[in-house]
Amino acid sequence: xxxxxxxEVSSAVERLASKSAYHLGVDELSALTRALGEEKSELGxxxxxxxxxxxxxxxxxxxxxxxxxxxxxxxxxxxxDAHLSGGSLQEAVxxxxxxxxxxxxxxxxxxxxxxxxxxxxxxxxAIVHLRLVPGDRVRIVVAAKGGGSENMSRLEMLNxxxxxxxxxxxxxxxxxxxxxxxxxxxxxxVGAGGNFERVAELAKRALLRPLGSANPDPELAALERRMxxxxxxxxxxxxxxxxxxxxxxxxxEAAPCHIASFPAAVNIDCHAHRHGEAEL
Amino acid sequence: xxxAEPVRLTTPLSEDQARSLRAGTRVLISGTAxxxxxxxxxRMTELLAGGGALPFDISGxxxxxxxxxxxxxxxxxxxxxxxxxxxxxxxxxxxxAAGLRGMIxxxxxxxxxxxxxxxxxxxxxAATGGAGALLARHIVAAEVVAxxxxxxxxxxxxxxxxxxxxxxxxxxxxxxxxQGREAWVQD
Numbered sequence: 001x002x003x004x005x006x007x008e009v010s011s012a013v014e015r016l017a018s019k020s021a022y023h024l025g026v027d028e029l030s031a032l033t034r035a036l037g038e039e040k041s042e043l044g045x046x047x048x049x050x051x052x053x054x055x056x057x058x059x060x061x062x063x064x065x066x067x068x069x070x071x072x073x074x075x076x077x078x079x080x081d082a083h084l085s086g087g088s089l090q091e092a093v094x095x096x097x098x099x100x101x102x103x104x105x106x107x108x109x110x111x112x113x114x115x116x117x118x119x120x121x122x123x124x125x126a127i128v129h130l131r132l133v134p135g136d137r138v139r140i141v142v143a144a145k146g147g148g149s150e151n152m153s154r155l156e157m158l159n160x161x162x163x164x165x166x167x168x169x170x171x172x173x174x175x176x177x178x179x180x181x182x183x184x185x186x187x188x189x190v191g192a193g194g195n196f197e198r199v200a201e202l203a204k205r206a207l208l209r210p211l212g213s214a215n216p217d218p219e220l221a222a223l224e225r226r227m228x229x230x231x232x233x234x235x236x237x238x239x240x241x242x243x244x245x246x247x248x249x250x251x252x253e254a255a256p257c258h259i260a261s262f263p264a265a266v267n268i269d270c271h272a273h274r275h276g277e278a279e280l
Numbered sequence: 281x282x283x284a285e286p287v288r289l290t291t292p293l294s295e296d297q298a299r300s301l302r303a304g305t306r307v308l309i310s311g312t313a314x315x316x317x318x319x320x321x322x323r324m325t326e327l328l329a330g331g332g333a334l335p336f337d338i339s340g341x342x343x344x345x346x347x348x349x350x351x352x353x354x355x356x357x358x359x360x361x362x363x364x365x366x367x368x369x370x371x372x373x374x375x376x377a378a379g380l381r382g383m384i385x386x387x388x389x390x391x392x393x394x395x396x397x398x399x400x401x402x403x404x405x406a407a408t409g410g411a412g413a414l415l416a417r418h419i420v421a422a423e424v425v426a427x428x429x430x431x432x433x434x435x436x437x438x439x440x441x442x443x444x445x446x447x448x449x450x451x452x453x454x455x456x457x458x459q460g461r462e463a464w465v466q467d
Contacts, residue, residue, distance in 0.1 A: 040464075043304070043446070043460070046306075050411045050414055051410060054408075054412070054414040057414050058359070063359040063412065063413035064349050064358065064413065065359070065410070065413055066361055066413075067346065067349050067358065067363075068361075068363070069359075105350045105358055107349040109432070117319065119432075148363065148386075151364070179387060179388050180387035180388060180457060181364045181366065181387045181388075183386070183410040233465070233466040233467070235462065235463070235464030235465035236461065239386070239406065239408055239409060240386075240457055241446070241461070242456070242461035242462075242463055242464040271410055272410045
């Protein structure tokens with residue numbers, strides 16, 4: 001059986017968390033540049049120009065893209081033929097997050113609890129999503145999730161008869177009510193189906209796809225395009241100052257569900273759409 | 281149409297200055313401001329309610345809703361963009377009554393806050409959310425003045441130099457998030 005040490009996991013997490021705080025992905029950068037060409041509002045273009053400049057300044061390595069360097073959400077697909085040695089997965093991930101916080105000058109944005117509200121001081125613990133998969137490889141995705149956009153998430157158990165129209169209406173309402181708070185232009189992750197907890201994870205995982213990539217199912221892909229158009233008609237615009245580019249992309253993920261249910265969730269990511277991926 | 285040149289402002293702001301500003305105007309702010317977010321606002325309003333003094337002179341002051349990343353050696357501060365202002369709405373009334381003249385943040389404000397701007401002659405500025413690296417270059421000095429145990433949420437005195445912002449809500453009822461956005465809604 002292949003051995004993978006906790007230290008290897010920690011190093012990978014540290015590297016991904018540090019890099020994503022300073023370097024926007026090529027997909028995100030090109031989406032912002034394209035938005036600049038499409039946006040019709042002058043104030044909106046002003047915001048997009050600042051965001052493109054901001055990304056260039058951050059890439060020089062002195063200042064992170066955003067002061068909210070996020071809660072580390074770590075997705076691990078663990079090959080069932082590999083064995084983790086030298087510590088627990090949660091500890092290994094947290095060690096990587098802790099080192100990134102210190103060495104890359106990231107903000108400690110995590111509290112020990114919602115009521116005590118005492119800062120843990122090192123941005124741990126991370127949220128870890130583990131799946132056991134075939135093979136002996138380990139895939140790690142680190143997403144830095146800002147609080148402003150996460151606060152605008154929505155989950156609703158729709159009426160099973162709501163159909164595509166009901167889902168679109170739910171997504172548009174979530175984006176309109178979020179307004180300027182999640183730092184538009186946003187990326188919208190939509191989950192449909194599953195159950196209460198599955199649909200939230202679907203919405204979050206939808207954000208991990210390359211920006212603007214279409215769902216492989218042509219019907220769902222068509223629905224993604226429809227939702228993007230509808231969201232961009234809300235007028236929220238860059239910075240929420242009014243305009244024609246409110247979202248850069250809508251990603252939809254669907255799953256089987258109960259005959260009585262139509263769970264739906266929206267997880268919004270800000271324009272600082274930060275993740276990194278590694279394979280061990 | 282070429283965008284209008286931004287208006288240069290220096291803090292502290294007078295009531296007349298604040299009242300003269302109109303929503304939609306770009307500004308470049310220089311001078312002293314103070315960072316405070318949720319935890320610091322809670323403490324400040326508790327102090328005022330108990331008859332205590334705030335840790336800085338709030339008369340004519342501008343508060344920036346921000347919690348920066350740690351400063352690298354040789355830099356006054358790390359990335360420092362605005363956080364969501366609406367979370368501070370519940371704390372604003374007593375601060376305006378105590379002399380607060382300006383706020384910098386991102387996003388919509390409550391009716392109560394906007395009415396407070398009219399009553400007291402104050403102004404709300406929006407900075408670009410998520411432009412924390414760019415905005416850091418407009419901070420030339422920073423010093424923690426209260427509650428260091430709050431970390432990123434401590435109150436810092438910061439010196440702004442040509443800090444770019446937009447008048448979002450003015451004292452005459454103007455609001456870029458309200459009227460400004462309506463023009464772009466496509467039903």
